[in-house]
Amino acid sequence: MFRRRALRRRLAAAGAPAVPDDQLRQLARALDQRDEGTQCVLAGHVASQLRLAVTRAFRFPDVRELSELRRLPGCAQQQCCNPYHWSRLCKPETPPPPYSRLAMDDVKPKEHGESTEDARRTDHERLVTGSLATDGEERPSWESEWCRLAYWELAQRVGRQFGVRGRAVDVFGGGGGSCGSGRHGMCLDNLEERRDAPQAEQVRKTRAKIGLGVTLSLESDGVWLYNRSQEPVFVSSPALDAAAAKALLVWRVAPGHCLCIFDPACPPPAVSLPHIGPVDPRSVRISFAKGWGPKYSRRDVTACPCWLEVLLAPPS
Missing domain, CATH: 2.60.200.10 (Tumour Suppressor Smad4)
Incomplete structure (x- = not known):
């Protein structure tokens, strides 16, 4: 289980703003369960900053902008910062080997x-x-x-x-x-x-x-x-x-x-x-x-x- 003090340090290292204790408790529960079924974590006017920091810290370390994320259908809150309520847009420029282009000019x-x-x-x-x-x-x-x-x-x-x-x-x-x-x-x-x-x-x-x-x-x-x-x-x-x-x-x-x-x-x-x-x-x-x-x-x-x-x- 995430301890609030350690969680606060980790969020600060990822660039998150200060988070009240009640929101920190909700976030800790969401991170423990690692499931879309957990409740939303709302953060008001700092939601954008917190969402980006939480996502970097616990799901996608290389995410750069909020535009790379998309809210899952089961989440009804635009200000939600639960990282398991968000998905990352698939990047088309990184196909894994052995995938490669195969032309089909006769179609x-x-x-x-x-x-x-x-x-x-x-x-x-x-x-x-x-x-x-x-x-x-x-x-x-x-x-x-x-x-x-x-x-x-x-x-x-x-x-x-x-x-x-x-x-x-x-x-x-x-x-x-x-x-x-x-x-x-x-x-x-x-x-x-x-x-x-x-x-x-x-x-x-x-x-x-x-x-x-x-x-x-x-x-x-x-x-x-x-x-x-x-x-x-x-x-x-x-x-x-x-x-x-x-x-x-x-x-x-x-x-x-x-x-x-x-x-x-x-x-x-x-x-x-x-x-x-x-x-x-x-x-x-x-x-x-x-x-x-x-x-x-x-x-x-x-x-x-x-x-x-x-x-x-x-x-x-």
């Missing part, structure tokens, strides 16, 4: 020209993708759902599609009781008894690492993914590359980071890939802990032990 758009240059295009892995989640399950009416989730283990889908109506949804593993913690969303442990085939060892090991998993949130500026697990997640979305007519990307989202994976206001153009056919521009794929792509041991997402397909509702 042609069905309509529209190439999009304007986008600063988010980087040397992340390029990937061919289409929608897999229908898999014989017809659901023609979207009603009030803004997306549907389909969970896969390798090339086998586990469970049925999960419709999402609330603005935010969690996808998480059991991890010794998380499914009963009152979280709203898709608990992957609840799907286990529906599995037809024996669980592969690599699947079992990967599922054990999912933990708090990810949060998907429909917000005013797009659909955001928040990685709340202790492992990276890997994302492929046509919307992540402005030149989606040329290629698609796989992005690595580190623990504690977030990424806008789709902007309904600027949907990607429909494209068709040779030998594959049309690509679903409203399908997003997320792999837990394991990446995929050319020059990687897993060439396709169906080789990943645990992954998720997000099917976004068509425009109304």
Whole structure:
């Protein structure tokens, strides 16, 4: 447990302003629990300074500006300084090896020209993708759902599609009781008894690492993914590359980071890939802990032990 005197010294070293004892106690409890579920820590007019200092001291030592942080959907207080209520924006310029650019000049758009240059295009892995989640399950009416989730283990889908109506949804593993913690969303442990085939060892090991998993949130500026697990997640979305007519990307989202994976206001153009056919521009794929792509041991997402397909509702 954090002792208040030591905590005050550490905050001062990180450049934090003076903090009253009651706020210091709240902050100590939040740091002990290390969970988004803890209460907000409000700091009034010094909230910005305290938030930056706390984040540097306990989560992201190299964060420079508050603009690098984004509040998690479960936090309702703009002045909150609980470091576990904030996520860091994913930086596109730091792909991990062995990820590299792979040109796909033979991909042609069905309509529209190439999009304007986008600063988010980087040397992340390029990937061919289409929608897999229908898999014989017809659901023609979207009603009030803004997306549907389909969970896969390798090339086998586990469970049925999960419709999402609330603005935010969690996808998480059991991890010794998380499914009963009152979280709203898709608990992957609840799907286990529906599995037809024996669980592969690599699947079992990967599922054990999912933990708090990810949060998907429909917000005013797009659909955001928040990685709340202790492992990276890997994302492929046509919307992540402005030149989606040329290629698609796989992005690595580190623990504690977030990424806008789709902007309904600027949907990607429909494209068709040779030998594959049309690509679903409203399908997003997320792999837990394991990446995929050319020059990687897993060439396709169906080789990943645990992954998720997000099917976004068509425009109304």
